[in-house]
Amino acid sequence: MYTKTLIASILASLAAAAPAPVARDNSVFAMIVIHSGSPIQGAAISENGLKFWISKPTETYCPESVEGKETALSVNNDSGLAGMHTTVPGGQLAYVTEDGQFSVTQAHSAAIPAGASQTGFKYNPQPEAGMVGELLFNGQGLSACPTGEPTDNSIAIYQIYANGASGFTQTNCTGITIGTAEVDAPPV
Numbered sequence: 675m676y677t678k679t680l681i682a683s684i685l686a687s688l689a690a691a692a693p694a695p696v697a698r699d700n701s702v703f704a705m706i707v708i709h710s711g712s713p714i715q716g717a718a719i720s721e722n723g724l725k726f727w728i729s730k731p732t733e734t735y736c737p738e739s740v741e742g743k744e745t746a747l748s749v750n751n752d753s754g755l756a757g758m759h760t761t762v763p764g765g766q767l768a769y770v771t772e773d774g775q776f777s778v779t780q781a782h783s784a785a786i787p788a789g790a791s792q793t794g795f796k797y798n799p800q801p802e803a804g805m806v807g808e809l810l811f812n813g814q815g816l817s818a819c820p821t822g823e824p825t826d827n828s829i830a831i832y833q834i835y836a837n838g839a840s841g842f843t844q845t846n847c848t849g850i851t852i853g854t855a856e857v858d859a860p861p862v
Contacts, residue, residue, distance in 0.1 A: 701799055701856050702748050702759045705809060707818060708851035714818055717829055719852065720745040721758065726776040726834040728818055729827045744859040749797035749809070756795040756809075761861045767792055770811055774835035774842035794838060797854065806853035812838025817847035 705719040707728060714728055722730040732745045746759035747768060756768035762781040769777055772789030779786060786792060794812040801807075809816075818832035825831050834852075835844055 701797065701807075702746050702859065703797070703799075703807065703809075703854040704744060704746050704857045704859070706806070706853045706855070708806065708853040709818075709848055712848055713829055714832060714848065714850070718745075719834060721778055724778050724780060726778075728832040728834070729825050729829045730831055744857065746857050746859050746861075747809070749795045751797055754793035754795050756797075759859065759861045768795060770794070770836040770839050772839065772841040774817075774837070774839035774844065776811075776816065776834040776836055789841070791839070794836075800854070800856060806855055809852040809854050810838075811836040814838040815849055815851050817842075817844065818850050819844045819847040 705726075707714045707717045707719065709715050717728045719726055719728060720730055720732040721727075722733040726745075732743050747756050748759060749756040758766035758768070758778050760766050760781070764782050764784060766778040766781055767784055767786070769779065769786045769790045769792045771777055771787055777786075777790070796810040796813065798808040798810070814837040817835045817837055819835055821831045821833055823831045832848075834850075835842055835847065837849070
């Protein structure tokens, strides 16, 4: 019930503020890496600096009254649009840059770089409790590419790229499945 009410309010704010609103499905989900046998297996994926990462904390714009700090998305499978689970007017729409960087728009803005794509996202929900769903872009999985940035974690920092982007040319990346799990988290 809370989720449906929240989604209805998000839709209302998107319709008022965003030039290309995302009609959301009922599922809000968090993301983890699926790549058996790799050091990143099971690592959480978070948004930081308008990009998606492994081993970086969630760092989003949040009004002071908002307590949420978990990276969560929802996808409209009919339109292929995705967006952050947010409270800000206009939301934060997901997109993939021409070179494949999995990204989100700045809060209160629907602007995306030239050559980027907002459509092509597909969410396959969890088939049953205890299992994970999947997030795809243009029918393909994604890649985790090491950045070489220093980290205090046992897992290196990786940036998430979409294999289905026309200009994706990164090398030394690990092909991953983005596993999804529905969450009842407060929006950020």
